[in-house]
Amino acid sequence: MADVFRLSSSLLTSFSSSLSFLQPGLAPTQKLDKRIYSVANWDVARLAFRPRKRLPSFKVNARVAETEQPKWWEKNAGPNMIDIHSTQEFLGALSQAGDKLVIVEFYGTWCASCRALFPKLCRTAEEHPEILFLKVNFDENKPMCKNLNVKVLPYFHFYRGADGQLESFSCSLAKFQKIKDAIRTHNTARCSIGPPKGVGDLSLESL
Secondary structure, three states: OHHHHHHHHHHHHHHHHHHOOOOOOOOHHHHHHHHHHHHHHHHHHHHHOOOOOOOOOOOOOOOOOOOOOOOHHHOOOOOOEEEEOOHHHHHHHHHHOOOOEEEEEEEOOOOHHHHHHHHHHHHHHHHOOOOEEEEEEOOOOHHHHHHOOOOOOOEEEEEEHHHEEEEEEEOOHHHOHHHHHHHHHHOOOOOOOOOOOOOOOOOOOOO
């Protein structure tokens, strides 16, 4: 009987020593889960505080191509509208026009009335390809304009072949009908006898 008691006592002692590894109040599976959780937390913290590598930054300079639009007085309706930059060009254009009706517009780039009238003048030039339109910038040709008695802008001269200057007047957009009436009067089918008269006896060659 004593031997049985000693055996039972030793078994109890061994069993109790094996339980000492476990925390009191926790099942073995709970202790294992806690260890795994602590390890996982340590890995996440290590990743969170790991210094990030800086990616190289690139600066992109984008340039927008700007197409410069022509100014209003630089636009022409077609080949029958010509810019005049000198007295020589003016006289040459008149002499080469032959029997064509030539309409000369004297304008200023700063002139609001000239700008307002110009689109309608371009449409008229498109409607009458048989007429030659000359554009004279007043500021570029002041001596010639003064000799031609241009005192108001916009101002118009009408020339044709041997008849020379037919008519001259000032005109605004509101009175554009004056230009249409003058075209109707002077743009008739006819042949001039003799060379183009141009500005007539007025001497502009020295300007």
